Amino acid sequence: MAELSLQHIDKIYDNNVQAVFDFNMEIADGELIVLVGPSGCGKSTTLRMVAGLEDISNGKLLLDGTDITRAPAKDRDMAMVFQNYALYGHMSIYDNMAFSLTLRKEDKNVIHKKVLAAAEILDLTSQLNKKPAQLSGGQRQRVAMGRAIVRSPRVFLFDEPLSNLDAKLRGSTRREILLLHKRLQATLLYVTHDQTEAMTLADRIVCMSMGHVQQIGTPMELYDSPDNIFVAGFIGLPPMNFFDVAFQDGVLKGMGLEIPLSAEEQNRLSDYVGKEITLGVRPEDISEGGPIAIRVTTNENLGMNTLVHGYTGDKKAVSAKLKGWKNYRNGDIMQASFNKKHFFDKETTRAIRKEEQ
Numbered sequence: 549m550a551e552l553s554l555q556h557i558d559k560i561y562d563n564n565v566q567a568v569f570d571f572n573m574e575i576a577d578g579e580l581i582v583l584v585g586p587s588g589c590g591k592s593t594t595l596r597m598v599a600g601l602e603d604i605s606n607g608k609l610l611l612d613g614t615d616i617t618r619a620p621a622k623d624r625d626m627a628m629v630f631q632n633y634a635l636y637g638h639m640s641i642y643d644n645m646a647f648s649l650t651l652r653k654e655d656k657n658v659i660h661k662k663v664l665a666a667a668e669i670l671d672l673t674s675q676l677n678k679k680p681a682q683l684s685g686g687q688r689q690r691v692a693m694g695r696a697i698v699r700s701p702r703v704f705l706f707d708e709p710l711s712n713l714d715a716k717l718r719g720s721t722r723r724e725i726l727l728l729h730k731r732l733q734a735t736l737l738y739v740t741h742d743q744t745e746a747m748t749l750a751d752r753i754v755c756m757s758m759g760h761v762q763q764i765g766t767p768m769e770l771y772d773s774p775d776n777i778f779v780a781g782f783i784g785l786p787p788m789n790f791f792d793v794a795f796q797d798g799v800l801k802g803m804g805l806e807i808p809l810s811a812e813e814q815n816r817l818s819d820y821v822g823k824e825i826t827l828g829v830r831p832e833d834i835s836e837g838g839p840i841a842i843r844v845t846t847n848e849n850l851g852m853n854t855l856v857h858g859y860t861g862d863k864k865a866v867s868a869k870l871k872g873w874k875n876y877r878n879g880d881i882m883q884a885s886f887n888k889k890h891f892f893d894k895e896t897t898r899a900i901r902k903e904e905q
């Protein structure tokens with residue numbers, strides 16, 4: 549078992565920079581949690597506090613109900629995998645993987661068994677006598693994971709483990725990590741700035757900005773119902789389009805747009821009659837045909853989809869992701885509809901919802 553409870557955790561560094569504010573979360577045994585957000589938002593700091601590599605300034609950290617807020621890293625039974633792999637260049641792959649067990653003075657036969665088992669899982673059996681420099685980036689990454697696996701930790705902590713791999717290898721290694729997690733059934737905290745990694749790996753995503761947790765939820769929850777403009781803009785690629793509009797007489801007006809709303813949409817906005825709001829529309833929720841005129845600038849055919857970029861009447865940039873192959877040219881007018889619409893309060897940036905339950 550490895551349940552983690554993070555309770556009102558703050559991090560204030562010695563120079564008085566507060567990197568994390570009131571981080572609160574219950575993590576279930578075996579969950580794969582991805583912390584995602586832009587560079588500098590406090591992801592690594594949070595992970596390092598869980599690992600015991602940074603002091604927790606305020607708040608509590610429990611592992612299966614035991615308070616480990618002040619426990620030294622070596623007593624936490626967690627294993628961390630870093631972006632740069634941190635392998636020892638002069639040691640063989642075998643010795644790199646065995647290192648932490650050798651330090652712990654475990655029995656040589658036990659070490660041997662564990663290293664071979666991890667090498668088997670990670671497809672490294674034929675590499676064990678080599679040195680790190682003789683391996684590809686992807687293999688080195690797997691050695692770093694192997695080093696964590698041999699320790700059979702209660703919690704795995706991964707800090708941007710795929711950042712040094714090229715795009716193709718990132719995809720395949722991501723899938724390997726998913727399979728590995730299924731196989732080990734271990735609690736795993738995974739840090740990345742890449743929303744695609746977060747969407748594809750996570751049981752639940754924690755989206756952070758400037759030290760604050762913005763939303764915690766399944767990938768689908770964050771994609772379908774982002775709590776605020778930050779999450780809406782961060783999750784999803786290409787990013788959501790945003791428009792400043794006013795709601796009056798059943799119509800949204802602004803930035804060169806005039807969009808009639810359905811009864812359901814008007815009902816959602818019933819507290820905002822006569823007010824300005826932020827409208828969010830994902831590129832994939834724009835389709836051809838309809839009342840909205842977009843002046844096209846570029847047409848990018850991706851094969852299965854086409855990204856059409858352009859402007860509304862008021863020169864507000866907008867991107868649409870259409871199915872299939874398109875041939876719009878610079879200057880064309882594309883008539884379009886906005887299908888699913890997200891509404892946000894302009895002042896609080898929070899999603900406007902009707903709590904009907």
Ligand SMILES: Nc1ncnc2c1ncn2[C@@H]1O[C@H](COP(=O)(O)OP(=O)(O)O)[C@@H](O)[C@H]1O
Pocket residue numbers: 561562563565566567585586587588589590591592593594
């Ligand atoms: N050792 C440190 N001392 C002071 N400030 C730090 C230290 N480490 C990180 N920070 C600051 O804390 C904030 C969060 O950093 P970090 O957790 O590394 O972000 P992320 O991993 O999301 O990119 C940043 O503003 C960073 O400059």
Ligand SMILES: [Mg+2]
Pocket residue numbers: 591592593
């Ligand atoms: Mg980081």
